[in-house]
Amino acid sequence: MSQIAVEDIYDHLGEEKLQQLIAAFYQGVKTDEILKPMYPADDFEGAEYRLKEFLVYRLGGPQRYLDERRHPALRMRHAPFAINQIARDRWMELMKRAMDQTELPADLRQTLEAFFDQMATFLINRAD
Template identity: 45%
Template sequence: MTSPHDESQTFYDAVGGEETFTRLVRRFYQGVADDPVLRPLYPEEDLGPAEERLRLFLMQYWGGPRTYSDQRGHPRLRMRHAPFRVGSRERDHWLGHMRAAVDELELPEALDRQLWGYFVYAAQSMVNTPDEEPGGGETRLGVQTPPQQ
């Protein structure tokens, strides 16, 4: 991993490339595997294919190889997640496992902030089921969420 962050290199390169994203996603799915809220959202017994898809997506998103799009086409994240109930509870569990995975990377603060900011935004964007009570609020992780429309 390089530091400090060189503006001419991609985020992917700055954090250590494929090896870093492999570690991140592996740690994330270790948490998902035993999570009673998230595990039912994965129809496959083996989480390996889901792990591979997330790893390839994140690598591409952050400036690495375009393997994800070459194999699967446009990411269309909301469309791909539409069949699954994703509410604030699922979002918070997802963010909890991702926070643990990001923490294990021990990235420089600026890179950690950039990565985490994306994950918070992406997780909120996947919410497709309103909570019982209308209105936004603060998640258990202290992330401000906008009111549901």
């Protein structure tokens, strides 16, 4: 199976599919006992929008995220949330479930999963 670069995913996937993926992910977050309390109860839509716009930019689409939020600084922006191995694994589990539901082509899925996997590990900021 040929490899696809992270920066080429947006062109292959398109914005609508990406939107579907993030919507499916947040459906999972909304009922998750570990993750739900971390997200702003009164601004779930905003959280969904910020992650979607970040991914549009990071996966090679329009750079609107940078105009609105400047440098992603994701380690810093996640510092207020206690992300241990368990929270990280749950985030990945929900994202994998969302990817299953969105039925991504296998090569895109492989690249995207590896990207999320690395990023999620990078964002761990607490011991268990």
